[in-house]
Amino acid sequence: MGVIISVVNQKGGVGKTTTAVNVAAALGAKGKKVLLVDLDPQGNSTSGYGITKKNLEITSYDVVMSDVRPDEAIIKTDFKNVSIIPATAQLAEAEVRLLSVEQRNHQLKKALIQIKEDYDIIIIDCLPSLGVLALNALIASDKFIVPMQCEHYSLEGLAQLLSTVKKVKKTANKNLTLMGIVFTMLDKRLLQTNEIMRDIKRNFPPSSIFNTEIPRNVKISEAPSHGMPAIYYEKNSKGAEAYNKLAGEIIKKLNQGG
DSSP states (O other): OOEEEEEOOSSSSSSHHHHHHHHHHHHHHTTOOEEEEEEOTTOHHHHHTTOOGGGOSSOHHHHHTTSSOGGGGOEEOSSTTEEEEOOOGGGHHHHHHGGGSTTGGGHHHHHHTTTGGGOSEEEEEEOSSOSHHHHHHHHHOSEEEEEEESSHHHHHHHHHHHHHHHHHHHHTOTTOEEEEEEEESBOTTSHHHHHHHHHHHHHSOGGGBOSOOOBOOHHHHHGGGGTSOHHHHSTTSHHHHHHHHHHHHHHHHHHTTO
16 A cells, blocks of 8 residues: 655755655665655655656646546656656745635545555655645645754754644544654754754654764765756765665564654
8 A cells, every 4th residue: 555755844054855866766666566656846855756846737736636537647757767757946826726625635635546446655755835736735645754954044944844744644544653853964063963863863753853864975965966866876975875764774663653
């Protein structure tokens, strides 16, 4: 049975899309059949897989607006076992257009339920917001992963996100669970980094924090400009190794029912 995992953090610049792109690629490389849903109008997951956005006729916008069946929007990527529902800037219009739709927060769930069994894992790359599109992702998901950069404002953002999740669980998706917080762009030489990591580890059970930590790594930063996930761009880099390890940890958690 397929599982849907949102990669979510309303704060931008925390490695959310990088995590979605590379986790999807690493899971595919490990033999899982993966669908990546780009739910960010910036479309960085789409270009991160080398897909030219100007040539796209059907995108996640059409899926969310129920204009097409979800399988019509799926593109097979050049990377093992990974397909994608791409996004373009048009997706931003959905935030406004959905306001007049009765079940506006359930649009993505209605779409993905049609194809959920076709994949082992569906990864949703959310936009940096807690608006209607992010709510669609959380309501459609079984689990969510929070990429987190260790800086002061990240703690505030995490509290806001968990408050939103609490409301979603109460009203629309009682089975939604935190798969884990993953520390990204990590530089342990910084005092603040270590202080914030300690704070989070004090306030969350060990099972809520991934053991794998994603270092700040130049190869991770370079890979998107080549239209490739880092694990293919430079497979022996520290960044690629970390994302491969994180994918292994995700598989282990899923096998254990976590």
